[in-house]
Amino acid sequence: MSILKGEKKAREQSNRINGFLLIAFLVLGLIGVYWCNDLLKGKILGESASTQGEGVDALIYVTLAITGVVFVLTQIALFWFAFKYQEKEGRKAFYFPHNNKLEVIWTVIPAIALTILVAFGLKHWFQLTSDAPKDAAVVEVTGKQFNWIFRYPGKDGQLGRRDFKAIDPANGNELGLDWNDPLNKDDFMPTELHLVVGKPVKFIIGSRDVIHDVGLPHFRMKMDAVPGIPTTLWFTPKFTTKQMQEKTGNPDFTYEISCDQMCGSGHYSMRGVIVVETQAEYDAWVAKQKSTYDLTHAAAAPAAPAADSTQKVIAAK
Numbered sequence: 001m002s003i004l005k006g007e008k009k010a011r012e013q014s015n016r017i018n019g020f021l022l023i024a025f026l027v028l029g030l031i032g033v034y035w036c037n038d039l040l041k042g043k044i045l046g047e048s049a050s051t052q053g054e055g056v057d058a059l060i061y062v063t064l065a066i067t068g069v070v071f072v073l074t075q076i077a078l079f080w081f082a083f084k085y086q087e088k089e090g091r092k093a094f095y096f097p098h099n100n101k102l103e104v105i106w107t108v109i110p111a112i113a114l115t116i117l118v119a120f121g122l123k124h125w126f127q128l129t130s131d132a133p134k135d136a137a138v139v140e141v142t143g144k145q146f147n148w149i150f151r152y153p154g155k156d157g158q159l160g161r162r163d164f165k166a167i168d169p170a171n172g173n174e175l176g177l178d179w180n181d182p183l184n185k186d187d188f189m190p191t192e193l194h195l196v197v198g199k200p201v202k203f204i205i206g207s208r209d210v211i212h213d214v215g216l217p218h219f220r221m222k223m224d225a226v227p228g229i230p231t232t233l234w235f236t237p238k239f240t241t242k243q244m245q246e247k248t249g250n251p252d253f254t255y256e257i258s259c260d261q262m263c264g265s266g267h268y269s270m271r272g273v274i275v276v277e278t279q280a281e282y283d284a285w286v287a288k289q290k291s292t293y294d295l296t297h298a299a300a301a302p303a304a305p306a307a308d309s310t311q312k313v314i315a316a317k
Helices: 007-040 051-084 100-128 182-186 241-248 279-287 292-298 309-316
Strands: 137-144 147-151 193-196 201-207 212-216 221-225 231-235 255-259 271-277
Touching: 007 051, 051 100, 051 231, 100 231, 137 193, 137 212, 137 221, 147 271, 182 292, 193 279, 201 212, 201 221, 221 231, 241 271, 271 279
Parallel strands: 137 201, 193 271
Antiparallel strands: 137 147, 201 231, 212 221, 212 255, 255 271
């Protein structure tokens, strides 16, 4: 067709068609962006389930607002310029090699905006990784291929010492707890996390093998679990699990902890359950827990000696 029409005429026709298509793509694209936002708004994670997460959400919304405005303006300019300044008869492109004023404007303004966003981000980061309140509960969260290990301090409120050389999963010592340390005698390791609503909780995070990542989407928290380098974060749950079931209209709703770091072939299975409950419910749950020391040493405990027949007869009389 280009040969029949002539190269110049075919090129001009293609330019006009592409120019109109660019405008159509711009209009339909912006409508699609608005429609998707309106359709999915509030349907992803909903309200933050932690007090600290409110600040994270606010920062996300501010970032989306700023970048959204920039996105819309730059896309309109991009597609409009492509349409308006397409090749036409008698039009010559203006050679515009450099402009110091424009360079300063579009460098300084984004730099200032990003600096402000980073500053607010660091403010939240330093808050979440700072020292937790004195009344905060403490839970140790350890990742391994491919599940999470949780450890709570007992009545003494302190976690016992660990030694990686003492790790012995076959005998129930998943974390290498040092049984010579008295603080380990009452620590317990449940299969799910239990937290108290309205009470700060501090996570001491680590890994037994590769790098994992503690993901707490409903609480807007996230922290790497690195072998040999403990990391921490703290937050305050706002709603119990039952309240979230009512708020979401989902009777099967559960908080979860996920691994947000690709850690191997079983990465998909690293999902843990978190139960947020009242203080009374939490205390009742703790009362039912047995210490890891008792569980691991129960099998090794000697059986009680059987009484001989003479003693049994005497006792009967």
